[in-house]
Amino acid sequence: GDSVTQMEGPVTLSEEAFLTINCTYTATGYPSLFWYVQYPGEGLQLLLKATKADDKGSNKGFEATYRKETTSFHLEKGSVQVSDSAVYFCALSDPGAGNMLTFGGGTRLMVKP
Amino acid sequence: EPEVTQTPSHQVTQMGQEVILRCVPISNHLYFYWYRQILGQKVEFLVSFYNNEISEKSEIFDDQFSVERPDGSNFTLKIRSTKLEDSAMYFCASRMDRGTNQPQHFGDGTRLSIL
Numbered sequence: 699g700d701s702v703t704q705m706e707g708p709v710t711l712s713e714e715a716f717l718t719i720n721c722t723y724t725a726t727g728y729p730s731l732f733w734y735v736q737y738p739g740e741g742l743q744l745l746l747k748a749t750k751a752d753d754k755g756s757n758k759g760f761e762a763t764y765r766k767e768t769t770s771f772h773l774e775k776g777s778v779q780v781s782d783s784a785v786y787f788c789a790l791s792d793p794g795a796g797n798m799l800t801f802g803g804g805t806r807l808m809v810k811p
Numbered sequence: 812e813p814e815v816t817q818t819p820s821h822q823v824t825q826m827g828q829e830v831i832l833r834c835v836p837i838s839n840h841l842y843f844y845w846y847r848q849i850l851g852q853k854v855e856f857l858v859s860f861y862n863n864e865i866s867e868k869s870e871i872f873d874d875q876f877s878v879e880r881p882d883g884s885n886f887t888l889k890i891r892s893t894k895l896e897d898s899a900m901y902f903c904a905s906r907m908d909r910g911t912n913q914p915q916h917f918g919d920g921t922r923l924s925i926l
Binding site for chain 1: 815817842844846852853854855856859867869902904906914915916917918919920
């Protein structure tokens with residue numbers, strides 16, 4: 699079945715540091731890929747998405763590129779802020795599996811001033 | 812921006828009792844989902860719902876669970892006889908259509924605590 703693997707956290711960075719959160723996936727079909735973010739006490743918010751190979755999703759300074767050859771969708775940001783502290787979830791939606799989302803385990807990011 | 816709303820935000824229930832979690836999806840969305848997140852674990856798919864019937868369900872979604880869209884706006888998850896292991900955060904989500912480029916939009920979740 700489909701699966702998503704993320705690097706385990708927590709990831710602790712200083713403000714303005716470069717962020718990478720690794721995400722790899724396995725899927726039977728041609729999935730769409732997503733990053734969701736969960737701020738403390740809140741629900742899941744879509745951060746960015748990519749629907750086919752080599753697509754780059756971007757939002758709020760975050761980027762991720764759909765790499766079919768390495769089955770990866772790593773999240774990056776050039777300069778993190780304290781307000782980016784949250785849990786980040788990589789997820790895929792496989793049309794062959796009913797389009798439900800399969801999530802990774804989540805990576806907690808803590809940014810210190 | 813339209814959003815998915817869930818009530819209550821926190822539900823405390825005695826083991827063995829029935830509980831109903833409520834969701835109001837975004838109004839023009841056609842596909843509805845429930846997920847759960849046990850503390851410290853992954854977000855897991857429970858069930859998807861389209862055209863007034865279940866379209867997919869996971870192994871977690873056993874006979875104790877049911878979903879309903881009673882009035883065209885609400886989407887409910889019922890757990891018939893709750894167990895301690897049902898304690899989790901439950902998220903409702905909706906999607907406009909089945910296209911793979913359409914993301915699911917999530918509510919803020921209901922934290923269910925079984926005593």
